[in-house]
Amino acid sequence: MSENGDKPADILTTKDVVAGYIPEVDILNGASMRAAQGEVVTIVGPNGAGKSTLIKTIFGLLTPRSGSIVYRGDEISGLRPHDITRRGLSYVPQLDNVFPTLTVEENLELGALAKGKPTERIERMYELFPRLGERRKQDAGTMSGGERQMVAMARALMPDPDVLLLDEPSAGLAPAFVDAIFEKVKEVNEAGVTIVMVEQNAVRALAMSNRGYVLDLGKDRYEGRGQDLINDPKVAELYLGGGGGRTEAQAEQAES
Numbered sequence: 001m002s003e004n005g006d007k008p009a010d011i012l013t014t015k016d017v018v019a020g021y022i023p024e025v026d027i028l029n030g031a032s033m034r035a036a037q038g039e040v041v042t043i044v045g046p047n048g049a050g051k052s053t054l055i056k057t058i059f060g061l062l063t064p065r066s067g068s069i070v071y072r073g074d075e076i077s078g079l080r081p082h083d084i085t086r087r088g089l090s091y092v093p094q095l096d097n098v099f100p101t102l103t104v105e106e107n108l109e110l111g112a113l114a115k116g117k118p119t120e121r122i123e124r125m126y127e128l129f130p131r132l133g134e135r136r137k138q139d140a141g142t143m144s145g146g147e148r149q150m151v152a153m154a155r156a157l158m159p160d161p162d163v164l165l166l167d168e169p170s171a172g173l174a175p176a177f178v179d180a181i182f183e184k185v186k187e188v189n190e191a192g193v194t195i196v197m198v199e200q201n202a203v204r205a206l207a208m209s210n211r212g213y214v215l216d217l218g219k220d221r222y223e224g225r226g227q228d229l230i231n232d233p234k235v236a237e238l239y240l241g242g243g244g245g246r247t248e249a250q251a252e253q254a255e256s
């Protein structure tokens, strides 16, 4: 259902989320973002900005200290990850995202929600990722970085989610695999899955996104259409240039 004639409704929003790992140390300092149904939304920002923390908090691995996380109109903060998965969100972690001693197929089986062998869904994943079908009996730990990323993505897609949270899907991959991964992300999105991803390959990711956010020191600093963020001289200089300078938020903090 649309809020108005042409704008699809938000499927996921975070508002002023504060969260952290250690008591009294806030990593997220009021992070707000939204994703409309069917969008690709990318979150970029410097190392340590809290990008992974935001994704983990949405998925219920951390409980917000304040603020709200709303999925399809329901507050989901405080729910456990498996309840969040049941509601239709899936998550691919930045690191350690496959079971290395299990085969490709066993990894996919573990991703399924229902009991029993989810044969049809697994076959659907092999259609989407033919490479995995060829290697279904291979241990996931012996596959290349790009192939492992595909296993992780396929595992997260097993429950047929409406929203896929991806943390750095292209990290550490050779250029050919970066292309392949972004191509798959696009394909998954075109099949109807809303994508919220974090990416260091910021320009690449923003270029294929409907909208994006720059997160710095745990707060959303810029929001815009993907291409508009790329073209914004300030964003480009501070966050997309790969320069080693102080970011705007860090400069403000130093001055205060």
Ligand SMILES: Nc1ncnc2c1ncn2[C@@H]1O[C@H](COP(=O)(O)OP(=O)(O)OP(=O)(O)O)[C@@H](O)[C@H]1O
Pocket (backbone or CB within 6 Å): 021, 022, 027, 045, 046, 047, 048, 049, 050, 051, 052, 053, 054, 094
């Ligand atoms: N499990 C943890 N326990 C304590 N502190 C943590 C934990 N995980 C992350 N942090 C801290 O939270 C801050 C933000 O980390 P986070 O991983 O969210 O950053 P990021 O933006 O994803 O960075 P990167 O681009 O390097 O992946 C960092 O200062 C980090 O040290």
Ligand SMILES: [Mg+2]
Pocket (backbone or CB within 6 Å): 051, 052, 053, 094, 167
């Ligand atoms: Mg991270």
